[in-house]
Amino acid sequence: MIGKAVSDVVPNLVSAVLLVALSMIAMLGIDWRLGLAGAVALPMYALALRWYLPRSGPMFAAERVAMGERSQALISSMQGARTVRAYGLEKVHLAEIDRASGKARDIATGVFTLFTRFAGRGNRAEFVGLSVILVVGFALVKGDMVTVGETTAAALLFHRLFNPIGMLMYTFGEIQSAGASLARLVGVVNIPAENAPPSGAVPASAELRLTGVRHSYDGSREVVRGIDLRVEPGTRVALVGSTGAGKTTVAAIASGSVTPTAGEVSIGGVPLAELGESLREQVVIVSQEVHVFAGPLIEDLRLARPDATVEQARAALHTVGALGWADVLEDGLDTEVGEGGHTLTAAQAQQLALARLVLADPAVAVLDEATAEAGSAGARDLEVAAEAATRGRTTLVVAHRLTQAATADRVLVLEHGEVVEEGTHDELVAAGGRYAQLWTAWSGR
Numbered sequence: 001m002i003g004k005a006v007s008d009v010v011p012n013l014v015s016a017v018l019l020v021a022l023s024m025i026a027m028l029g030i031d032w033r034l035g036l037a038g039a040v041a042l043p044m045y046a047l048a049l050r051w052y053l054p055r056s057g058p059m060f061a062a063e064r065v066a067m068g069e070r071s072q073a074l075i076s077s078m079q080g081a082r083t084v085r086a087y088g089l090e091k092v093h094l095a096e097i098d099r100a101s102g103k104a105r106d107i108a109t110g111v112f113t114l115f116t117r118f119a120g121r122g123n124r125a126e127f128v129g130l131s132v133i134l135v136v137g138f139a140l141v142k143g144d145m146v147t148v149g150e151t152t153a154a155a156l157l158f159h160r161l162f163n164p165i166g167m168l169m170y171t172f173g174e175i176q177s178a179g180a181s182l183a184r185l186v187g188v189v190n191i192p193a194e195n196a197p198p199s200g201a202v203p204a205s206a207e208l209r210l211t212g213v214r215h216s217y218d219g220s221r222e223v224v225r226g227i228d229l230r231v232e233p234g235t236r237v238a239l240v241g242s243t244g245a246g247k248t249t250v251a252a253i254a255s256g257s258v259t260p261t262a263g264e265v266s267i268g269g270v271p272l273a274e275l276g277e278s279l280r281e282q283v284v285i286v287s288q289e290v291h292v293f294a295g296p297l298i299e300d301l302r303l304a305r306p307d308a309t310v311e312q313a314r315a316a317l318h319t320v321g322a323l324g325w326a327d328v329l330e331d332g333l334d335t336e337v338g339e340g341g342h343t344l345t346a347a348q349a350q351q352l353a354l355a356r357l358v359l360a361d362p363a364v365a366v367l368d369e370a371t372a373e374a375g376s377a378g379a380r381d382l383e384v385a386a387e388a389a390t391r392g393r394t395t396l397v398v399a400h401r402l403t404q405a406a407t408a409d410r411v412l413v414l415e416h417g418e419v420v421e422e423g424t425h426d427e428l429v430a431a432g433g434r435y436a437q438l439w440t441a442w443s444g445r
C-alpha cells in the first residue's frame with residue numbers, strides 16, 4: 001500500500017497538476033473572464049476536500065485495523081487449525097473470524113459511502129463551474145466580446161479538467177490511506193495477543209454443570225432432550241448408553257465444541273460462552289477421532305501447550321505410559337510422526353491425545369475415546385492411561401467399556417437423548433434396570 005502510494009500516486013499527481021495548470025492557462029488565454037468563470041469551481045473542490053479528508057482519515061485507519069484483525073483471525077485459525085480441531089474450538093474461531101470480517105465489511109461500506117458523497121461534492125463543483133462558464137460565455141457572446149467558438153473551447157477545456165481534478169482529489173485519499181497503512185505497520189507491535197474473556201468471569205470451582213440441555217443437529221429431530229447433569233469438582237461421571245443415544249453429542253456440548261440448541265453449560269458457575277479464549281484452559285475433550293499431526297512427536301504434544309519443555313512433555317508421556325515406546329523411537333521425541341513419518345498405532349495415537357490432555361492441564365476433562373476399537377490388552381492399558389490423565393480433574397467420560405463406568409463415581413444411562421438411570425455402579429446393578437442389563441451383557445461376554 002505504501003509502495004503503491006509512491007509508485008502510482010506521485011506520477012499521477014504530477015501529470016494531474018500539470019494538466020490542470022495548463023488548462024487553466026489555456027482558458028485564461030482564450031478570455032480572462034471565461035478563465036475566471038471556470039476558476040469559480042476551485043473553491044468548491046477545496047471545500048469538498050476539506051469536508052472529506054478529516055472524515056476519511058480515521059475511517060481509513062479503522063479500515064486498516066479491521067482488515068488486519070480479519071487477516072490475523074484467519075491466519076491464526078489456519079495455522080492453529082490442528083489445535084483448534086483437537087480442542088474443539090472451531091466455533092470460537094469461526095465466530096471470531098465472522099466478527100472480524102463483519103467489522104471489516106461494515107467499515108469498508110462506510111468508507112465507500114463516504115467516498116461516494118465526496119465524489120458527489122466533486123460533481124457539484126463541476127456542474128457549477130461549467131454552468132458559470134456557459135452563463136458568462138452567453139453574456140460575453142451577446143456583448144460581442146467573445147465568439148461562440150471561444151466559449152465552446154473554454155467549456156470543453158473545463159470539461160477536460162474533470163478527470164485530472166478527480167484524480168487529484170482521489171490521490172489525496174490514497175495518500176491518506178497509505179498514511180494509515182504506515183501507521184498500522186508501526187502499530188503492529190501493539191496488537192494485544194489474545195482477546196480478554198468476554199465477561200472476565202473466573203470459574204469459582206471446577207464443577208461442570210449442564211442445565212436443561214437440548215440439541216438438534218437438523219433443527220427438527222432432537223437427539224438430546226433435556227439433560228441436567230452435575231459433575232462435582234474432581235469427580236468422574238460416566239455416560240453409558242446404546243449407539244445413537246446421544247453420548248458423543250452430550251460430550252461435545254459439555255466441552256463447548258457444540259453449542260446446544262437450548263440449555264446451558266457452565267464451569268464453576270460461569271457459562272462456557274462467557275469463558276471466551278480461556279475456555280481451552282478450563283475444558284478439553286479427547287474425542288473419538290484422534291489425529292496424529294505430521295511433524296516431530298514433541299510438536300504434536302505442544303499443540304496443547306506451546307511452551308511445554310522437553311521435561312514436561314516427557315512427564316506427560318510418562319503419565320499416560322507412553323514414555324517407554326516414545327524413548328525407543330529413532331530420534332526419541334524429535335521423531336517425525338504422522339503422515340510421511342513414523343506411523344503410530346491406534347493405541348499410541350490415543351495415548352498421545354491423553355498426554356496432550358495432561359499438558360493442557362484443564363480443570364475439566366471430557367473423554368469420548370474409541371477404546372472399544374483397540375485390542376483387548378491395549379484397551380486395558382488405555383483405560384489406565386485415561387485414568388491417570390484425568391486423575392484429580394472433573395471428568396465426564398463416555399464409557400465405551402463398562403469397566404470405565406464401574407470405576408466412576410457416578411453413572412448416567414442415556415437413552416434416546418434422555419437420562420433414564422443415574423447412580424453409582426453398585427446401585428444401578430442392584431436396581432436391576434437398564435444398566436444392570438448392559439452390565440450383565442458386558443461382563444458375560
Ligand SMILES: Nc1ncnc2c1ncn2[C@@H]1O[C@H](COP(=O)(O)OP(=O)(O)OP(=O)(O)O)[C@@H](O)[C@H]1O
Pocket residue numbers: 217218223241242243244245246247248249250
Ligand atoms: N453431526 C451430526 N449431524 C446430524 N446428526 C448427528 C450428528 N452427530 C450425531 N448425530 C445423530 O445424533 C444422534 C446421537 O448421536 P451421538 O453420536 O451423540 O450418539 P452416541 O451415543 O455417541 O453413539 P455411539 O455410541 O455410536 O458413539 C444419532 O442419531 C446420530 O445419528
Ligand SMILES: [Mg+2]
Pocket residue numbers: 247248249
Ligand atoms: Mg459416540
